[in-house]
Amino acid sequence: GQNIDQPTEMTATEGAIVQINCTYQTSGFNGLFWYQQHAGEAPTFLSYNVLDGLEEKGRFSSFLSRSKGYSYLLLKELQMKDSASYLCAVSDSNYQLIWGAGTKLIIKP
Amino acid sequence: ETGVTQTPRHLVMGMTNKKSLKCEQHLGHNAMYWYKQSAKKPLELMFVYSLEERVENNSVPSRFSPECPNSSHLFLHLHTLQPEDSALYLCASSQDWGSGSSYEQYFGPGTRLTVT
Numbered sequence: 331g332q333n334i335d336q337p338t339e340m341t342a343t344e345g346a347i348v349q350i351n352c353t354y355q356t357s358g359f360n361g362l363f364w365y366q367q368h369a370g371e372a373p374t375f376l377s378y379n380v381l382d383g384l385e386e387k388g389r390f391s392s393f394l395s396r397s398k399g400y401s402y403l404l405l406k407e408l409q410m411k412d413s414a415s416y417l418c419a420v421s422d423s424n425y426q427l428i429w430g431a432g433t434k435l436i437i438k439p
Numbered sequence: 440e441t442g443v444t445q446t447p448r449h450l451v452m453g454m455t456n457k458k459s460l461k462c463e464q465h466l467g468h469n470a471m472y473w474y475k476q477s478a479k480k481p482l483e484l485m486f487v488y489s490l491e492e493r494v495e496n497n498s499v500p501s502r503f504s505p506e507c508p509n510s511s512h513l514f515l516h517l518h519t520l521q522p523e524d525s526a527l528y529l530c531a532s533s534q535d536w537g538s539g540s541s542y543e544q545y546f547g548p549g550t551r552l553t554v555t
Contacts, residue, residue: 334481361541372443372529372546373482380541417482421541426495429481 332356334430336418341436342408350403350416350433358423364392364403365417367432373417376403405435413437442466443547445530451553452520460515460550462530470536471513472544473505476527488513489536520554527551 335353342348354362361380365373379385379394379401391404405412415432422428443464452458464471473485487495488507502524504516513530527549533542 338479363541363543372548374546375543378541378543419482425537425541426484426487427482427544431479431481 332420332422332428334418334420334428336416336430336433338431339434339436341438342405344408344410344437344439346408347404347406348408348435350405350418350435352401352403352418352430354399354401354418354420354428354430356420356422356428359396360421360423360425362392362394362401363419363421363427364401365419366414367417368414376416408437410437410439443530443532443545445528445547445550447550448548449551449553451555452517453555454520454522456520457516457518459517460528460530460552462513462515462547464511464513464530464532464545464547466532466545468532468534468545469510470533470542471507471510472531472533473513473515474529474531476529476549482529485515487536494536517552520552522554525552525554 333355364376367373377392384393389406394401415434417432418430419427446461470489472487475483485499486505491507502519506514529549530547531544533544
C-alpha cells in the first residue's frame with residue numbers, strides 16, 4: 331500500500347529552528363509537496379521538490395532524498411504565526427496526491 | 440484570498456436530509472477536487488474533475504454525488520448521510536491534472552459538515 335509518515339505533533343520555541351520529517355512509500359513518485367494549514371483554514375502551498383536536494387524559500391526550506399523516501403521541512407527563526415499543521419503529500423505514478431496526516435507544530439514563547 | 444470559495448462554511452444536517460456543497464474557483468484552472476478531512480487523518484481524495492470530466496472516483500459511497508457544470512464550479516450533493524460522514528469537506532483546484540506534471544493545488548476554506 332501507499333503510506334506517508336510524519337510526526338503527529340512537535341513543540342518548538344519562538345526564534346528557534348525546527349525540522350519536520352516525512353517518509354513515504356508510494357507506487358511511483360512525481361514530486362513531494364509541503365502545505366501549511368492553520369486551524370480552521372485552508373491548506374496553503376509551501377514547497378514542491380521533485381529532484382534531490384534542498385530548496386530554500388525565505389525562512390522555510392525543504393529537502394528531498396528520493397533514494398531514502400525521505401523529506402523534511404525546515405523552519406528557521408520561528409514565529410508564533412508558524413503554529414499550524416504541516417502536511418506532506420506525494421504525487422504518485424498517476425499524479426494523485428497521497429497525503430500524510432499532518433504534523434501539528436506548537437510554538438511557545 | 441486563495442481564489443477558491445466554498446459555501447456554506449458550516450452545515451448541520453439530519454441523516455434524511457438532502458443538501459449540496461458549492462465550490463467556485465476564480466483562477467482559470469482546469470482541474471477541481473473534493474477532499475474529506477477528518478481529525479488526525481490524512482486528506483482523503485474523493486473526486487477529481489479535469490476539464491469538467493470526472494477522472495477519479497476513489498470508492499466513495501453513492502450518498503455523495505459530484506457535479507461539475509463548468510470548469511469554474513463544482514458541487515457535492517449529499518443525501519442520507521451517516522454520522523461518520525461528519526468532517527471538513529475541502530474543495531481544491533489546480534492548473535491541470537496529470538499531463539505529465541504535478542500541479543500545486545489551491546484550496547478553499549472548507550465546509551464543516553455535521554450529520555446528526
